[in-house]
Amino acid sequence: MPELRKDPIIGRWVIISTERGKRPSNFGKIEKLVSPKACPFCPGNESSTPQEIMAYRPDGSEANKAGWSLRVMSNKYPALIIEGELDREPKGIYDRMNGIGAHEVIIETPHHEYDLVDLPLQSIKDVLWAYRERYLDLQRDPRFKYILIFKNHGSAAGASVEHSHSQLIATPIIPKRVAEELIGAKKYYDYKERCIFCDIIRQEITDQDRVVCENDSYIAFQPYASRFPFETWLMPKAHICNYVDIDIDMHTELASILKEVLTRLKTGLANPSYNYILHTGPVGTEYRDFYHWHIEIIPKLTRVAGFEWGTGFYINPTRPEDGAKFLRELQIPGNTVSV
Amino acid sequence: MPELRKDPIIGRWVIISTERGKRPSNFGKIEKLVSPKACPFCPGNESSTPQEIMAYRPDGSEANKAGWSLRVMSNKYPALIIEGELDREPKGIYDRMNGIGAHEVIIETPHHEYDLVDLPLQSIKDVLWAYRERYLDLQRDPRFKYILIFKNHGSAAGASVEHSHSQLIATPIIPKRVAEELIGAKKYYDYKERCIFCDIIRQEITDQDRVVCENDSYIAFQPYASRFPFETWLMPKAHICNYVDIDIDMHTELASILKEVLTRLKTGLANPSYNYILHTGPVGTEYRDFYHWHIEIIPKLTRVAGFEWGTGFYINPTRPEDGAKFLRELQIPGNTVSV
Numbered sequence A, B: 001m002p003e004l005r006k007d008p009i010i011g012r013w014v015i016i017s018t019e020r021g022k023r024p025s026n027f028g029k030i031e032k033l034v035s036p037k038a039c040p041f042c043p044g045n046e047s048s049t050p051q052e053i054m055a056y057r058p059d060g061s062e063a064n065k066a067g068w069s070l071r072v073m074s075n076k077y078p079a080l081i082i083e084g085e086l087d088r089e090p091k092g093i094y095d096r097m098n099g100i101g102a103h104e105v106i107i108e109t110p111h112h113e114y115d116l117v118d119l120p121l122q123s124i125k126d127v128l129w130a131y132r133e134r135y136l137d138l139q140r141d142p143r144f145k146y147i148l149i150f151k152n153h154g155s156a157a158g159a160s161v162e163h164s165h166s167q168l169i170a171t172p173i174i175p176k177r178v179a180e181e182l183i184g185a186k187k188y189y190d191y192k193e194r195c196i197f198c199d200i201i202r203q204e205i206t207d208q209d210r211v212v213c214e215n216d217s218y219i220a221f222q223p224y225a226s227r228f229p230f231e232t233w234l235m236p237k238a239h240i241c242n243y244v245d246i247d248i249d250m251h252t253e254l255a256s257i258l259k260e261v262l263t264r265l266k267t268g269l270a271n272p273s274y275n276y277i278l279h280t281g282p283v284g285t286e287y288r289d290f291y292h293w294h295i296e297i298i299p300k301l302t303r304v305a306g307f308e309w310g311t312g313f314y315i316n317p318t319r320p321e322d323g324a325k326f327l328r329e330l331q332i333p334g335n336t337v338s339v
Helices: A121-138 A176-192 A196-207 A248-268 A306-311 A320-328 B121-138 B176-192 B196-207 B248-268 B306-311 B320-328
Strands: A003-006 A013-016 A052-056 A070-074 A089-091 A094-098 A102-107 A146-153 A165-171 A211-214 A218-221 A232-236 A274-279 A294-299 A314-316 B003-006 B013-016 B052-056 B070-074 B089-091 B094-098 B102-107 B146-153 B165-171 B211-214 B218-221 B232-236 B274-279 B294-299 B314-316
Touching (some): A102 A121, A121 A165, A121 A248, A176 B306, A196 A211, A196 A232, A211 A248, A232 A248, A248 A294, B121 B146, B121 B248, B196 B211, B211 B320, B218 B248, B248 B320
Antiparallel strands (some): A003 A013, A003 A094, A089 A094, A102 A165, A146 A274, A218 A232, A232 A294, A274 A294, B003 B094, B052 B070, B089 B094, B146 B165, B146 B274, B211 B218, B218 B232, B232 B294, B274 B294
């Protein structure tokens, strides 16, 4: 059973999950990405993964068999497990609870050789729609306070399987960074009676120099206090707290701008490893006025020195104005290239 | 001129320092460690670094020439610069100030081939004493709120020069993680009227199962909510807020336990890359009752997925109890091996 343990000083919860662990003698060896032949995410190998939770497949085709265009299942090595009670309890001066949660994998395409960015718009839209479906399902479980969706692309970003996929973790706590955003956004709202994210969008549209691209509903920009070179945020221009509240047309536009940003990053920076994290409001309605969902894309271009995550103090060698200009001015193929 | 920019949502300051930057076309290439022949930190190559700020060298020997046993100078590519005013100002809704600060390098030994752990106790003690001397000097500058000392060992930990060294960054802000510790420790003190770090030490001495080693004045343990496998904290058993307040005998004991912990990590985990960060109280006396200096050592054994630093939510595959037992039970050579 994985455990959630709380740092008594700063209140950060950590998952201790030995199911994913290595023996001490194996530390120091960074594993290779799984090669195509053994790929558990390829069609035909469904039996090497847990049962599917949902899939997009032709009507009447059989579950857990080839034929799907997108597939969601539990992570085979879950960081948190779905069965059980939280059982919050003290351990001396410390606090713990059972590692209850969901840990799912969204296989974005049956085609091993394509990355998300290579997929046709409709397939990217399917991925984004699948995120929404999983949110709607999981937020009904009262044990979960937050549903976190993220993607690791490339080994430098922590991906251990090459086949393009996203992950979802539902947790009984709100992750620290999101909690900080909520506190900061609430403080701003209390003072200004405006959403801080909406004000940031206004500022970015005025300044223009950190904007990478935009369409009717979304803006992609490199934030003023970027931690990393080419860190890029995607934000809906309208004030929307929760990701699940965007409609089907906004999904089309989101697929389009996500594909464009990823194409610009891939073209300009030689297919970098990257992570993106979908920041949405926690389960519940009390964040509606002041939180604003968005996606943070972090290309993995520099080695992050340990002191940076040990101190929360980042040194960024690239001005976001320079990074945004570079991506904005790139010549890229049209946005509708399809597989 | 480097800049300090503030994230408007969560209030984190970031250094934007293009002096250290690469052109976009060079991103994605991780540089190799500098090879011995070109090593700017080796004796005889003093002219390839900035002027020394202090050095331990025989009486009468010439500054910026070989002969030193330890040497401190400004970083050649400083993230912050010492000359100038802060000039805090708004930029639209954002906040910035000039990147004023100090960025120094402490060369721990003239011997290129030795790591800190290989040095005799007296040399390690000299390194720790040099930290103290630099603190005492820099904390007199009223522009600086915090003085951060850290070490990156090995390329996976972000070291760009192989020759064993530590770094110091003096900043006009308190780094976010330290600020969080201060807030958490203050809250605990207000409630319990005790130092939380002192209570943690009591708990660790009672439980014993996370202790790596200890001596009269220090304890080394893997924290209950460790973020990373084999994360190890070194803490003085007595309540001391600021690193500069330990006396010469405590420096001897600190050198001894630091050498022991690093030896256990090197022996047990095949010389891993690691970072350590010296957490001390900020400049000023108002933290005396509730803060407690310590060193956090983070071996770099697993790839940290971007979602972890993007969310502040860590998945640790190794229980600290298992990691501490492994290190504690290792057979290592005596503690007094010298070069």
